[in-house]
Amino acid sequence: MKMDIISWIWLLLCVSRVTGKFQVEPLHSTVLKGSDARFNATVEGPWEVMTWNIRGFLVLTVPRSGNISSSSEQFSASFCSADDTSCVAFTIHDTSRSQAGLITCTLQGEYGSKSANLHVQESGTVKIKEGIMKVDQDEEVEFNCEASAWFPQPVITWNLNGHSVESSLYNSSHVAHEDSFNSSSLLKFRAVKNSTIACLVTLQTMTKPLSSSVFLVVVPKPPDWTVLIVVVCFFGGCALLVLFILGVIFCYRRKKEKESNYQDEMTKRVRTLSQLSGMKSPGQEQGQDNAGYAADGQTSVAPSDLTDSDYRFNYYEILDAVYHRTENDSKTSYIDMDEGFRKHRHATTV
Ligand SMILES: *[C@@H]1O[C@H](CO)[C@@H](O)[C@H](O)[C@H]1NC(C)=O
Ligand SMILES: *[C@@H]1O[C@H](CO)[C@@H](O)[C@H](O)[C@H]1NC(C)=O
Ligand SMILES: *[C@@H]1O[C@H](CO)[C@@H](O)[C@H](O)[C@H]1NC(C)=O
Ligand SMILES: *[C@@H]1O[C@H](CO)[C@@H](O)[C@H](O)[C@H]1NC(C)=O
Numbered sequence: 001m002k003m004d005i006i007s008w009i010w011l012l013l014c015v016s017r018v019t020g021k022f023q024v025e026p027l028h029s030t031v032l033k034g035s036d037a038r039f040n041a042t043v044e045g046p047w048e049v050m051t052w053n054i055r056g057f058l059v060l061t062v063p064r065s066g067n068i069s070s071s072s073e074q075f076s077a078s079f080c081s082a083d084d085t086s087c088v089a090f091t092i093h094d095t096s097r098s099q100a101g102l103i104t105c106t107l108q109g110e111y112g113s114k115s116a117n118l119h120v121q122e123s124g125t126v127k128i129k130e131g132i133m134k135v136d137q138d139e140e141v142e143f144n145c146e147a148s149a150w151f152p153q154p155v156i157t158w159n160l161n162g163h164s165v166e167s168s169l170y171n172s173s174h175v176a177h178e179d180s181f182n183s184s185s186l187l188k189f190r191a192v193k194n195s196t197i198a199c200l201v202t203l204q205t206m207t208k209p210l211s212s213s214v215f216l217v218v219v220p221k222p223p224d225w226t227v228l229i230v231v232v233c234f235f236g237g238c239a240l241l242v243l244f245i246l247g248v249i250f251c252y253r254r255k256k257e258k259e260s261n262y263q264d265e266m267t268k269r270v271r272t273l274s275q276l277s278g279m280k281s282p283g284q285e286q287g288q289d290n291a292g293y294a295a296d297g298q299t300s301v302a303p304s305d306l307t308d309s310d311y312r313f314n315y316y317e318i319l320d321a322v323y324h325r326t327e328n329d330s331k332t333s334y335i336d337m338d339e340g341f342r343k344h345r346h347a348t349t350v
Contacts, residue, residue, distance in 0.1 A: 021045055023114055024105045030119040032205040037092040039116055040080060041105045049108045052077065052090045054118075055101040062088055095120050097151065097179065122180060124149030126201045126212045133214065135191045137221040145199030145212065147183040152203070156185040159198040159211075165189070191218045 022043040031037045041050060050062040052075070060070040062077045064085055070076065074094060080087035092099060100120040106113040129144040147154055156172045158165040165187065172185040185199065195216045202209035 021111050022047075022105075022107055024103075024116045026116060028117045028119065029103075030121060030205055031095050032203070033097055033120050033122040034094055035205075037095045037099075037103075037118055037120075039090045039103055039105070041088045041090065041107075041114070043086050043088075043107060043111070047085075047107050047109065047111065050077075050088055051106045051108075053102075053104040053106070054092070054099050056104075060090065092118070097122055120151075121203045121205045122149065122151040123154075123201075123203060123206060123210055124151075124180065126199055126210045128197065128199050128212045128214045130214055132217065134217040134219065136219050137191060139191050140188060141191045141216065143187040143197055143199070143214070145185045145187070145201075147181075147185075147199075147201040147210075149177075149180045150183060150201065150203065151180045153181045154183055154201045154203055156183055157200045157202075157209075158185070158187050159196075159200060159213075160189070161195050191216060194218050 022041055025040050025042070029037050029039065039052075043050075046064075048064055050064075051058055052060040052062075054075075057071075059072065059075045060068065060077055062068050068077050075090070075092055077088055077090045079085055080089050090103075090105070092103075095118070097120050100118050102115045103118050104113050104115045124147060126145065126147045129146060130142075133141060133143075135141050143158075145156060145158070147156060153174045156170075157167075158170055169189050170185050170187040172183060174181050174183045183201070187197070187199075195218070196213055197216055198211045198213035200209040200211045
C-alpha cells in the first residue's frame with residue numbers, strides 16, 4: 001500500500017515534468033479597475049523568448065537575455081529575482097474592464113502556452129437621493145441610495161451613526177445596464193434622534209466601501225401631557241378613595257364609641273335609678289328622677305325648663321304613673337294609662 005502511494009507520486013511528478021514544464025499563477029485574478037494585475041510564469045529548464053497575450057493580443061515580449069519590449073507602458077515584466085531567469089512577473093497597470101479575460105503566456109519551442117483568467121471589477125458612484133432631512137420625532141423616514149455603474153452587482157449596506165443597520169430595515173434591488181449594474185436601496189426607519197445616515201456600497205476587491213451620507217434632523221416632540229394627566233388622575237383618585245375609606249372607618253368608630261358611651265351612661269343611670277328607688281319610697285322625688293332620665297332620652301325638655309306648674313305637675317304625674325306601673329305592677333291594678341294616671345294622682349297627692 002505504501003509502495004503504491006509512493007509510486008503514484010513518482011508517476012505524477014513524471015507526468016508534470018513532461019506536460020507542465022512551466023506554469024502561470026494565479027489561474028484566477030480578480031482586481032478592481034484601475035489597479036494592477038500580476039501574473040507569474042515559472043519555467044523549469046532553459047528557454048529563449050516568452051510572450052504575453054491579453055485576450056489574444058500580444059502585449060509583451062520577454063527575451064531571456066536582452067531588453068523587454070511591450071506594446072504599451074501599461075504592461076511590464078521583470079524577473080522575480082535579479083539572477084533567476086526561471087520566474088517572470090508580468091504586470092498589467094491600471095487595468096481596464098476591456099482587459100478582463102484570458103491572459104496567455106507562451107514560451108517559444110516545445111513549452112507551449114498557459115492561460116489564466118483576469119476578472120476586473122468596477123466601482124461606480126453612490127449617492128443618497130435625499131438631502132438633509134428634517135422630520136418630527138417618531139415619524140417614519142425613508143432614504144434612497146443609488147449606486148450607478150458597478151460591476152459586478154455591489155453589496156449595499158447602511159450605517160446609522162456609525163453602526164450598521166439591521167438588514168430588515170432596507171431593501172436593495174439591482175438593474176443590469178449594458179455591462180454594469182445600477183443598484184438602489186431603500187431604508188425605512190422611525191426617526192428618534194439627530195443622526196448621520198450613510199449608504200455603503202462595496203465589492204469583494206474593495207478594501208473600503210464607497211459611501212454617501214446625509215444628516216437627519218429630528219425636531220423633538222413636545223412632551224406628552226396626556227400620560228402625565230392620566231398618572232396624576234390615577235394617583236389622585238387613589239388618594240381620594242383612601243381618604244374616603246379612612247373617613248368611613250373614622251366615622252364608624254366614632255359612632256361605635258358614642259353608642260358604647262351612651263350605653264354606659266344608660267346603664268349607669270339605670271343603676272343610679274334602681275339604687276335610688278331602693279332607698280326611697282315611690283313618690284314625687286322619684287318622679288323627678290324619672291323626669292331627668294326621660295329628658296336625657298331626648299324625648300322631652302328638662303322639668304326645670306317648664307314654667308307652667310300644672311304642666312310640670314302633669315308631667316311628673318305621668319312619669320310617676322309609668323314608674324309605678326312598672327315598679328308596683330303587682331300592687332296596683334292599672335290597665336290603661338289614663339286610669340292609672342288619674343288613680344295615681346289621687347294616690348300621690350294624698
Ligand atoms: C536595451 O536598451 C538600452 C537602453 O534602454 C540600450 O542601450 C541597449 O542597447 C538595449 N539592448 C538591446 C539588446 O537591445
Ligand atoms: C422590502 O420588501 C419587502 C417585500 O417586497 C417588503 O415587505 C418590505 O416592507 C420591504 N422593506 C423595506 C424596508 O422597504
Ligand atoms: C443607471 O444610472 C445612470 C446614472 O445614474 C443612468 O444614467 C442610467 O440610465 C441608469 N440605468 C438604468 C438601467 O437604470
Ligand atoms: C437636533 O438638532 C437640532 C439642531 O441642529 C436641535 O434643535 C434639535 O433639538 C435636535 N434634536 C434632537 C432630538 O436632539
